Each structure stands twice: as C-alpha cells, then as structure tokens.
Amino acid sequence: MDQLAAMATFVRAVDAGSLSAAARAIPSSLTSVSRQISALELHFGTRLLLRTTRQLALTEDGRIFYERARSVLGEMKEIEEALAGNRREPSGRLRVSAPALMGRLLIAPLLGDFLRTFPSLSVDLLLVDRNVDLIEEDVHLALRVGRVADSQLVMRKLGEVQMIHCASPDYLARRGEPQTPSDLAQHDCLVFSDAPGVATWRFGRDAGSGQRVRISGRLWVNSLDALATAADSGTGIVRVPSWQVERQLAEGRLRRLLREHEPAPAPLHALYQPSRLGSAKIRAFVDFLVERWRGSDPLGR
Structure with missing residues (x-):
C-alpha cells in the first residue's frame, strides 16, 4: 500500500462526503478508493469511517487521523514548494496568525499591496490573542510577541515591542x-x-x-x-x-x-515549522513585512 496516496484518498473522501464523490474527484474507481481506505484501517487496526450508501461519518480515531493526515499532506506540499525554490512565483494559500490588535493595525493595511505584488497567493489572516498550535490549526506562519518556548519552531526576529x-x-x-x-x-x-x-x-x-x-x-x-x-x-x-x-x-x-x-522591549518573531523552512510563500510574506517596516518603524523600536 502506498500510504501517502491512501492518506490523500482518505482526506479527499472525507472532504467530498462520500466514496463515490472522492472517486470522481481524484479521478479513480470506487473500488480503488474503498480498497485504499480499507487498507488504512487494516494497517492501523482501527475503524476510521462509518460508511453508508449516501454519506460517511468519522469515528473518533478517524477524526484524529483526518486532522493529522491533512497536516502531513500540507507539509508535503510545502516540501514540494521548497524544492522548487525560486524557480516559480510564490502561489497557493498562506494562513497567518497574529495578535488581534497588531494584525488589525499593522498587518491588515499591508495585505492589499502584498496580494497585488504576489497575484498567485491568497492569505487567511487569523487574529487571536493566544498562542496557536501551528499543526493542529493548520497555520503556516505565526507572529508572536515575547519569549518563544517551543524550540522546535523556526524563528525570525522582526523587531521589538515596547x-x-x-x-x-x-x-x-x-x-x-x-x-x-x-x-x-x-x-x-x-x-x-x-x-x-x-x-x-x-x-x-x-x-x-x-x-x-x-x-x-x-x-x-x-x-x-x-x-x-x-x-x-x-x-x-x-x-x-x-x-x-x-x-x-x-x-x-x-x-x-x-x-x-519601562520594561525591556519584547521581541516579535515570525514562527513556522522546520518543514516549511524553504517555503517560497512564507519567505515572501516575511520579507515583505521586513521591507515595509524598515523605513516607517511601526513597532516603535
């Protein structure tokens, strides 16, 4: 069994809502789709889907597997983009999280110019005053103020907040x-x-x-x-x-x-997973922020 292909089929089936819809979208035969999902269940020793003639329902194990599989497939796409490097224009979807006020006042006003500069990119901006889980919440890049406890993440310092x-x-x-x-x-x-x-x-x-x-x-x-x-x-x-x-x-x-x-300024970092180190779209966004903030110094450093 090609586990990666079976994983992609499983995610496609869940997103599509049925095995037949997944088979049409791939495209593949209904028998092949069913066989791959059954092979996954046999491999992991647990039921992932509850099948009916018209719809699918995830089991608890299936829900966990679905979320992890989406993350793995997303990282594989990032690896492909990293290997492509500068050979092509940054493209695809970029999901960014930032503190609510900073995102509203300092990030959102720049997004128009960023999207015009990179017409093949789209941006999802998540404004929350908490530390997001990049894997669980499918976030490509997080802006975070203060000390970073997760040493597994790649950090690039953007400035300081006083x-x-x-x-x-x-x-x-x-x-x-x-x-x-x-x-x-x-x-x-x-x-x-x-x-x-x-x-x-x-x-x-x-x-x-x-x-x-x-x-x-x-x-x-x-x-x-x-x-x-x-x-x-x-x-x-x-x-x-x-x-x-x-x-x-x-x-x-x-x-x-x-x-x-006054206390010492707190660092502002851009954080992302090591597997996305070479991502063209992450690099484009971070470089864009650095360039735009260099002259105006909106952080008051």
Missing part, C-alpha cells in the same frame, strides 16, 4: 502623576485581561532584577483598543504597546509615564 504606561492630561490633573511604579497602588489602572483579579506589571530593563508591582485595576478589558479609548477619556493609567498610541501621544491626548522604569 510596552509603555500613559494617561490623559485630564486624569493626571485630577490624580497627579506617578513618580515610581509603587505609586500605581494609589491610581486607577486599566488592565488587559480575560479574567479580572490582581495583575502584575513588570518594570525595569533587567528581567532578572526588575521590579514587579501588583495592580488592582479599576477596569479590566480583553481589548487593548477599548483600554486605550478609556485612557484617552480620562479613566486611568493604561499599559499598551507604544505603536498603538503613537497618534494620541503626538497630539497630547495621552502622556507617557514612568519612562525610566
């Missing part, structure tokens, strides 16, 4: 300006979090000896946009990426605080 603290002049006129991080205990802090409670803000350039301050926030929101808006309206002190509030700072609507106590 977190800053700021408040409106109106708030500071009413409550005074904090001179040290400890002064924040006497202030209304606006905290980015999914779960209200007690937060910790780190200060100081040295991560090992820097100061950590417990913050009991007056407002907890899982949106940096909403927090910046609240700070702009005089609600309290917010901690946000410098590039997010660049305009408000320039216009005087927000004032930067505790600058000498």
Whole structure:
C-alpha cells in the first residue's frame, strides 16, 4: 500500500462526503478508493469511517487521523514548494496568525499591496490573542510577541515591542502623576485581561532584577483598543504597546509615564515549522513585512 496516496484518498473522501464523490474527484474507481481506505484501517487496526450508501461519518480515531493526515499532506506540499525554490512565483494559500490588535493595525493595511505584488497567493489572516498550535490549526506562519518556548519552531526576529504606561492630561490633573511604579497602588489602572483579579506589571530593563508591582485595576478589558479609548477619556493609567498610541501621544491626548522604569522591549518573531523552512510563500510574506517596516518603524523600536 502506498500510504501517502491512501492518506490523500482518505482526506479527499472525507472532504467530498462520500466514496463515490472522492472517486470522481481524484479521478479513480470506487473500488480503488474503498480498497485504499480499507487498507488504512487494516494497517492501523482501527475503524476510521462509518460508511453508508449516501454519506460517511468519522469515528473518533478517524477524526484524529483526518486532522493529522491533512497536516502531513500540507507539509508535503510545502516540501514540494521548497524544492522548487525560486524557480516559480510564490502561489497557493498562506494562513497567518497574529495578535488581534497588531494584525488589525499593522498587518491588515499591508495585505492589499502584498496580494497585488504576489497575484498567485491568497492569505487567511487569523487574529487571536493566544498562542496557536501551528499543526493542529493548520497555520503556516505565526507572529508572536515575547519569549518563544517551543524550540522546535523556526524563528525570525522582526523587531521589538515596547510596552509603555500613559494617561490623559485630564486624569493626571485630577490624580497627579506617578513618580515610581509603587505609586500605581494609589491610581486607577486599566488592565488587559480575560479574567479580572490582581495583575502584575513588570518594570525595569533587567528581567532578572526588575521590579514587579501588583495592580488592582479599576477596569479590566480583553481589548487593548477599548483600554486605550478609556485612557484617552480620562479613566486611568493604561499599559499598551507604544505603536498603538503613537497618534494620541503626538497630539497630547495621552502622556507617557514612568519612562525610566519601562520594561525591556519584547521581541516579535515570525514562527513556522522546520518543514516549511524553504517555503517560497512564507519567505515572501516575511520579507515583505521586513521591507515595509524598515523605513516607517511601526513597532516603535
């Protein structure tokens, strides 16, 4: 049995919804399609599909095999593209994940030019404030801020993100300006979090000896946009990426605080699987970001 071919047939059958539809799409005979799936079930010693005359249903083992098979087949396609290298224009589908605010403000505005530059490419942009599983979620490239724990991934540093603290002049006129991080205990802090409670803000350039301050926030929101808006309206002190509030700072609507106590910048990496090291479309996207950000420096490095 050609396991890779049988795997592709299995995925095609599940996607098509029936063995006969898969046979027409490949194209192949219905007998051949059925034989390949039966051979897979015999090889793995488990039932993968529940067959009826009109439709298919995945067993629990079949669902696990389907997700893994899709990933393997996707990697095989990436290998083909890598071996082709620069011999052809980047093409196909590129699935990218990024933090929600960064994706909306810094990535999405560039996609029009990127797609015009590479007309054979299409992009799926997934905006989520969590670390995605590149294999399970079929993501080709992830942009991630901070330390990367998964050493199995290939990393390319794109820049650094500086977190800053700021408040409106109106708030500071009413409550005074904090001179040290400890002064924040006497202030209304606006905290980015999914779960209200007690937060910790780190200060100081040295991560090992820097100061950590417990913050009991007056407002907890899982949106940096909403927090910046609240700070702009005089609600309290917010901690946000410098590039997010660049305009408000320039216009005087927000004032930067505790600058000498700010934490060290956090690295921004592009991450992808080692099997996609030579992917032309990943390389094209990362190089495009590096080139576009080099002059304007949107990360506020």
